[in-house]
């Protein structure tokens with residue numbers, strides 16, 4: 001299988017520094033609004049800060065891949081004596097919770113690392129986190145080309161789940177005729 005060089009973008013999360021200000025959620029939703037910066041709604045953010053104020057828990061989590069099925073079991077983490085809720089560390093957009101779903105359409109949201117043209121120096125949530133919780137890093141790695149195809153498939157599966165195969169197939173056929 002062909003290999004390509006891919007830029008791997010990483011955001012390191014130092015959750016202990018997070019104070020729950022939610023600036024990251026606001027700027028993410030605003031940056032991804034259409035038109036850009038025309039509105040902000042943290043429910044549309046691709047980063048969510050899972051919070052339990054009484055237990056002093058603040059956990060920024062980034063939206064990952066969509067999956068149509070939930071896990072067979074659940075995980076609970078205990079770190080420094082703090083017990084986190086089930087699935088708190090999971091990035092998946094899955095049927096077991098409302099996290100990372102576009103509030104109007106229910107379609108999955110996914111962190112795209114603020115891809116833009118020209119590229120940003122750093123993602124918006126990193127830039128706006130004044131507590132240095134989020135640190136951006138880049139490196140290059142050789143990966144198999146198939147990774148991109150999997151991303152396209154995941155998007156199509158979520159649309160098929162939402163609107164049904166017939167609707168998606170007829171829409172694709174109509175768009176193909178236009179192009």
Ligand code: SF4
Pocket residue numbers: 017018019020021022023024025049058060128129130131132133134
């Ligand atoms: S901007 Fe930083 S400190 Fe504020 S909630 Fe987000 S991660 Fe936490």
Ligand code: SF4
Pocket residue numbers: 027028029031045046047062063110111112113114123124125126
């Ligand atoms: S990297 Fe960009 S898209 Fe991802 S959560 Fe941060 S602001 Fe949102």
